[in-house]
Amino acid sequence: MATGRYPKGVLKREQILDTALEVFADEGYRGTSLRTVAARCGLSVAGVLHYFDSREDLLAQVIARRDTIPRPAGTSRVEPHALVDGIRANTDQPGLVELFVSLVAAARDHDHPAHEQLARRYTSMRLRIQGAMRDLQEAGQIPAHLDPDALARLIIAAADGAQLQWMVDDEATLDGPLATLVYDVLGLSRPSGEVDRGNASI
Amino acid sequence: MATGRYPKGVLKREQILDTALEVFADEGYRGTSLRTVAARCGLSVAGVLHYFDSREDLLAQVIARRDTIPRPAGTSRVEPHALVDGIRANTDQPGLVELFVSLVAAARDHDHPAHEQLARRYTSMRLRIQGAMRDLQEAGQIPAHLDPDALARLIIAAADGAQLQWMVDDEATLDGPLATLVYDVLGLSRPSGEVDRGNASI
DNA sequence: GTCTATACGACGATAGAC
DNA sequence: GTCTATCGTCGTATAGAC
Numbered sequence: 250m251a252t253g254r255y256p257k258g259v260l261k262r263e264q265i266l267d268t269a270l271e272v273f274a275d276e277g278y279r280g281t282s283l284r285t286v287a288a289r290c291g292l293s294v295a296g297v298l299h300y301f302d303s304r305e306d307l308l309a310q311v312i313a314r315r316d317t318i319p320r321p322a323g324t325s326r327v328e329p330h331a332l333v334d335g336i337r338a339n340t341d342q343p344g345l346v347e348l349f350v351s352l353v354a355a356a357r358d359h360d361h362p363a364h365e366q367l368a369r370r371y372t373s374m375r376l377r378i379q380g381a382m383r384d385l386q387e388a389g390q391i392p393a394h395l396d397p398d399a400l401a402r403l404i405i406a407a408a409d410g411a412q413l414q415w416m417v418d419d420e421a422t423l424d425g426p427l428a429t430l431v432y433d434v435l436g437l438s439r440p441s442g443e444v445d446r447g448n449a450s451i
Numbered sequence: 452m453a454t455g456r457y458p459k460g461v462l463k464r465e466q467i468l469d470t471a472l473e474v475f476a477d478e479g480y481r482g483t484s485l486r487t488v489a490a491r492c493g494l495s496v497a498g499v500l501h502y503f504d505s506r507e508d509l510l511a512q513v514i515a516r517r518d519t520i521p522r523p524a525g526t527s528r529v530e531p532h533a534l535v536d537g538i539r540a541n542t543d544q545p546g547l548v549e550l551f552v553s554l555v556a557a558a559r560d561h562d563h564p565a566h567e568q569l570a571r572r573y574t575s576m577r578l579r580i581q582g583a584m585r586d587l588q589e590a591g592q593i594p595a596h597l598d599p600d601a602l603a604r605l606i607i608a609a610a611d612g613a614q615l616q617w618m619v620d621d622e623a624t625l626d627g628p629l630a631t632l633v634y635d636v637l638g639l640s641r642p643s644g645e646v647d648r649g650n651a652s653i
Numbered sequence: 654g655t656c657t658a659t660a661c662g663a664c665g666a667t668a669g670a671c
Numbered sequence: 672g673t674c675t676a677t678c679g680t681c682g683t684a685t686a687g688a689c
Contacts, residue, residue: 292657293656354552354556402628409615410612416555417555485666
C-alpha cells in the first residue's frame with residue numbers, strides 16, 4: 250500500500266476519498282462496488298487498491314475523513330445543542346448513515362480495519378460529552394446524581410439508535426430522540442429561535 | 452419460491468430457518484454465505500433458494516422468526532424492566548445483533564425484502580411502549596409533560612444505539628444506556644433483587 | 654511510487670432437467 | 672422439491688510497465 254509520503258500520492262489519495270464519499274453517499278454501503286469507485290476516479294481497481302488495503306479499509310477511511318470535515322480536529326468541549334444540530338445535518342446524506350451503521354456492525358470483528366478507529370471515536374466522543382455533562386451539573390442545569398459517563402453513553406446511544414429508526418421509518422427524524430432526551434427529559438433549555446422538534450413529525 | 456402450503460415444505464422451511472439462525476448467530480452477517488447454510492441443511496444452494504427469494508430474504512425471515520420466539524405474538528403491554536432484560540439477553544448472541552443492525556441498514560432501501568417487516572416491527576414496538584408510558588404517567592411514576600410517542604422513540608433509540616456501542620466498545624454493555632434512561636433519568640424504580648447496572652462495567 | 658492488465662475463487666442468482 | 676450447470680459480479684492477488 251502507498252505510504253503517502255509523496256505529494257502526488259497524497260493528493261490522489263484524497264481525491265479517491267472524496268470521490269468514494271460521493272459514491273457511497275449516493276449508493277450506500279451495499280450498492281457500491283470498488284469498480285464503481287475506480288471508474289469514477291478514472292483509475293483501475295488495482296489503482297485504487299494501491300492506496301487502500303481493501304474495500305473495507307477504504308470505507309473505514311471514508312468515514313474517518315468525513316468525521317474530520319465538520320469539526321476540524323481538536324478535543325473541544327461539546328454543547329448539547331451542537332450535538333443535536335450535527336446529527337440533523339446527516340438527514341440529507343442517508344447513504345452515509347447506512348455506511349456508518351454497516352461499518353460499525355462489520356467492525357464488531359476486532360480484526361476489521363475500522364475496529365480500532367471506531368473504538369477510539371466512541372471513546373473520545375464519550376469523554377467529550379462526559380466533560381460537558383460535568384459542566385452542566387456544576388452549573389446546576391442537570392441533576393447532580395446522574396453519572397456523567399453513563400449519561401454520555403446514553404446520549405450517544407440515543408443519537409445512534411435514531412439512525413436505525415430513521416432508515417426504516419419514514420416518520421422518524423434523525424434528531425428527534427436526542428432532542429427529546431436533552432430538552433424534554435433532562436430539561437435543558439432549547440436554543441433560541443428553535444421550534445419544537447421533539448416530536449417525530451406528522 | 453415455495454409458498455409453504457404443503458406440510459413437508461413448511462417443515463423444511465422451518466428447519467432451514469433454525470439452521471440459518473444458528474449459523475448467523477455464530478458467524479454474523481458478513482461471515483456467512485448461502486453455501487454455508489445450505490451445507491448445514493444438507494441442501495444445495497438452489498435447494499435453499501427454493502424456499503427463499505434471496506439471501507437477504509432469508510436473513511429477513513431469520514430475524515422475523517427470532518422475534519417470535521421469546522414473545523409468542525400478541526400486542527401485550529410492556530414493562531420497562533422486561534425491555535431491559537430482553538435487551539440484555541442478546542449479550543450472548545453478538546452475531547444476531549450484527550445481523551439485525553446490518554439488516555436495518557440494508558432495509559433503508561424500500562425495495563429490500565425486510566423493509567416492510569422492520570417498519571412494522573418498529574411501529575408496533577413504538578405503540579406498545581407508548582401505551583406503557585401512558586400507564587406510567589397515569590400512575591404518576593413518570594412526568595406527565597413528556598410526550599409518550601417521543602418517549603417511546605427515545606427508548607427504542609437508546610436500546611438500538613447501545614447495540615452499536617457494544618459491538619465496538621468492549622467496556623460497553625447492551626443494557627446500560629437503556630437502564631440509565633429508565634431507572635436513573637426517568638426515575639423508575641429498579642426491580643427488586645437487581646444490582647446497579649446503570650454504569651458500563653469496570 | 655504509480656498504475657494497468659489479467660487471473661482467481663467465491664459469491665448470489667437463474668434456467669432447466671429430473 | 673431438489674438437483675446440476677451456468678452466468679455475471681464481486682473483492683482480491685500478482686506481475687510487470689512506466
